[in-house]
Structures are given as structure tokens and as C-alpha cells.
Amino acid sequence: MQRLLAIILLVGLSPLLGILGLITRMSQGSPVLFRQLRSGRGGKPFRIAKFRSMTDRRDANGELLPDDERVTAWGRFLRRSRLDELPGLWSIARGDMAFVGPRPLLPETIASLGERGKQRGKVRPGLTGWAQVNGNTLLSLDEKIALDLDYVSNPSLGRDLVIITRTFWVMIGGERRTSAAGRAKPDLSQHR
Template structure:
């Protein structure tokens, strides 16, 4: 069902995707998409795509400048509105991701999390998730992982619907650290290190 929904969304959103791709190309050059290997269900690797939000600007020694110096104004808009994530619909259509679940992390990050990383991998990673609607970039990695584990351990359609609705509010109003982040994240940390 999710795969079919993602295909319909890709078709329906194709004009928006084309405009976002064109503006990204004009503002940042090629390639339009950023691709990276991520860890999915059961640790299986897949390639995730996002609209690029940074340039490849380098210093005099040829080293990449810090991220904050390479993010463009357009890139900040894409990130804040979460529109940079729309190419992830392809991963849902291919069955590598779900609409809701823990965000896919780099394989080395999953490895560094030990058992917590393995437990996160018991469900398909999502385009949005419990941590993303409870603070996301305002949270530490441990807080995000604790929220992800809470999601994995307590699955429900009702929660998925809440996450989807709150995702739209985050897209419109921006990130806010919620009380859920503080109350649910801390107990899980002591139990699952």
C-alpha cells in the first residue's frame, strides 16, 4: 500500500519536484540530488536521495568549507520546509523506506550505536519519524535514538497518523523541541547503552 501511495505521490507531485529540481540546479549547480548510502531494515544498505542544499565550496587548501558556510539560502528553505526529503519517495516506492519510521542513518552511525542501532533496524526507516516531530535537529543523537526506540517498541497506526499530521506543522512552522523529547528520551538512555 505504501509503495503504491508513493508512486501516486511521485506522479502527482512531479510538477513540484521539477520546479524544486530546476531551482536547485540554478542556485547550486549539478548534481541536483545528493545521494548517500544509509542503513535500512535489518541493516541492509540502500541509497537515499535528497535535493542538494549545500555547495561544494572549498578553502584555499582544497578542503570543504564547514557545512554552515556551504548551505545556500535555497538550501536552508528546502531543509526547513523538509522539501529536500521529497526524493525519498523513490525509496518508499522501491520498498526500502516507509512514510513513518526512524530516519535512516549512516552505517557507521548504526554500528556505533551497538544494540540500539540493531533494534532501530527492526522496522523500515521512514521519511519522517517520532524524533523528527519532537525536535529533530534540536535533539542530541542519544535523544533521537531514544525516541526512535520508543517508536519501534510501541507501534500504532494512531501514532503514525499523529506523526504525519505533525510533520506538516513542522514543515510550515519549523522545529520545536517538545516535552515528549525530554520525557521519553532520558529513561531509554539508561536502559539501552
């Protein structure tokens, strides 16, 4: 059902996706999409796509500049509004992702988490998730993982609906660290 809904949304949102892609191309050049290998359910790798929010600007030695120096004004808008994530609907349509679940991380990040990474991989990663609506970039990696593991351990349709609703509030009002983030207890004993 999620795959079908993602296809319907891709068709319905195609004019918006086209406009966002065109503005991204005009403001940042090509390619329009950022693609990267991420870890899915059970650790299965897949390629995620997002609208590109950074340039490839380099210093005099040819090294990439820090992320904050490469993010454009348009890229900041895309990230803050979460519109950069819309191409992720393709991943849902393919069955690699769900609408709600822990955000997909790099395979090496999952491997570094040891048992916590395996536990996190029991569900498909999501376009949005519990950590994303409770602070996201304002949280440490351990806090995000604790929230992700809480989500994996306590799944419910009601919680998914809360996450989807809160995602729209984050898109409009920006990220805020919530009390749920404060209650998340990172289990650091399971680090490798």
C-alpha cells in the same frame, strides 16, 4: 500499499519535483540530488536521495568548508520546509523506506550504536519519524535514538497519523523541542 501510494505521489507531485529540481540546479549547479548510502531495515544498505542543499565550496587547502558555510539560502528553505526530502518517495516506492519510521542513518552511525542500532533497524526507516516531529536538529543523537526506540517498541497506526500530521506543522512552523523529547530517556549503557 505504501509503495503504491509513493508511486501515485511521485506522479502527482512531478511538476513540483521538476520546479524544485530546476531551482536547485540554477542556484547550486549540478548535481541536483544528493545521494548517500544509508542503513535500512535489518541494517541492509540502500541509497537515499534528497534535493541538494549545500555547495561543494572548499577552503584554500581543498578541504570542504563547514556545513553551515556551505548551505545556501535555497538549501535552508528546502531543509526548513522538508521539501528536500521529497525524492525519498523513490525509496518508499522501491520498498527501502516507509512514510513513517526512524530516519535512515549512515551505516557507521548504526554500527556505533551497537544493540540500540540493531533494535532501531527492526523497522523500515521513514521519510518522517517520531524524533523529527519532537525536535529533530534541536535534539542530541542519544535523544533521537531514545525517541526512535520508543517508536519501534510502541508502533500504532494512530501514532503514525499523529507523526504525519505533526510533520506538516513542522514544515510550516519549523522545529520545536517538545515534551516527548524531554521524556525520552537515552539508554547510554548500550553504547559499544
